[in-house]
């Protein structure tokens with residue numbers, strides 16, 4: 001039986017042929033699907049539900065899965081991936097990303113943490129391994145925004161590079177094909193690009209119509225990194241603790257709603273179409289089959305018009321939703337200190 005026949009056997013009738021899904025080419029020449037499934041269940045989806053969504057999403061044509069140790073579900077996702085491959089999807093067809101959590105930045109912890117993710121995910125290698133946050137500061141799951149790590153530190157580039165060197169070793173060991181960053185800023189990336197032996201292949205960052213980060217987006221692309229877009233729909237169901245009164249709602253924006261009505265699709269699908277056409281890789285999360293299927297279909301159906309793209313470019317509100325307050329390192333700081341908004345790394 002050849003690969004394509006096995007694939008057909010697993011594919012759902014109403015699904016999308018993965019070969020029709022656009023892709024991004026990384027600096028190594030590897031191809032990453034232009035859309036993936038997010039797997040952060042947060043408060044609303046259990047590890048079982050997320051793992052079931054991974055299996056269902058593979059069945060309808062997803063090949064990229066955005067995982068992380070801190071999501072607490074890699075072991076169950078690993079069972080889904082094993083089932084997916086047992087059904088005939090080759091490992092090489094999949095793209096699995098995982099992330100090093102903030103409490104594993106110490107040199108001696110990095111390789112064991114990656115090995116643990118590999119064991120949990122039942123894989124021999126990861127396609128992409130990211131440093132989840134540039135700070136070693138962490139917190140227990142479900143804490144509110146006022147919680148702080150008593151040992152919290154500012155960004156210390158020498159320490160970040162020690163962690164990065166271990167990621168480079170993972171590439172040399174063949175455990176990881178690409179390494180990358182997440183929640184970075186231009187000044188931090190500039191220093192990493194200067195000092196890295198193996199350059200980052202991707203940067204995962206918050207991107208949705210109300211938070212387009214044009215400068216960082218262009219910086220990432222112009223330095224041969226793929227921008228991976230988290231919370232691409234504006235994370236409409238995130239917990240109350242992750243909301244502030246200033247937050248805006250992408251899927252209620254009149255421009256997004258107007259396009260959705262004209263096309264007869266959900267506003268969420270408009271956000272996904274826009275993301276892929278703009279050039280980022282969105283990783284929307286849903287455990288509902290109709291939703292994750294609609295998101296995948298959105299990227300293989302007729303593109304948005306140039307006028308739609310321009311209209312959406314005009315609704316950027318610079319509205320960051322994942323502010324990261326729990327990672328602040330001293331009293332009296334504002335969440336903007338995490339994001340180097342003045343163009344230089346915030347001093348310790």
Ligand SMILES: NC(=O)c1ccc[n+]([C@@H]2O[C@H](COP(=O)([O-])OP(=O)(O)OC[C@H]3O[C@@H](n4cnc5c(N)ncnc54)[C@H](OP(=O)(O)O)[C@@H]3O)[C@@H](O)[C@H]2O)c1
Pocket residue numbers: 037038039040041066067132182183204205229230231232233234235236237238266268269283284285286287288290291292294295322
């Ligand atoms: N690197 C990082 O630091 C970082 C940070 C945050 C997130 N992430 C990654 O990004 C992924 C996505 O982010 P996110 O979960 O915050 O936000 P998101 O994908 O923007 O929003 C997810 C929400 O959108 C709804 N949704 C999805 N598709 C829909 C559709 N077609 N129609 C209607 N509603 C739809 C889902 O509700 P239903 O459940 O009702 O479908 C879900 O609650 C995460 O799962 C995680 O993998 C990474």
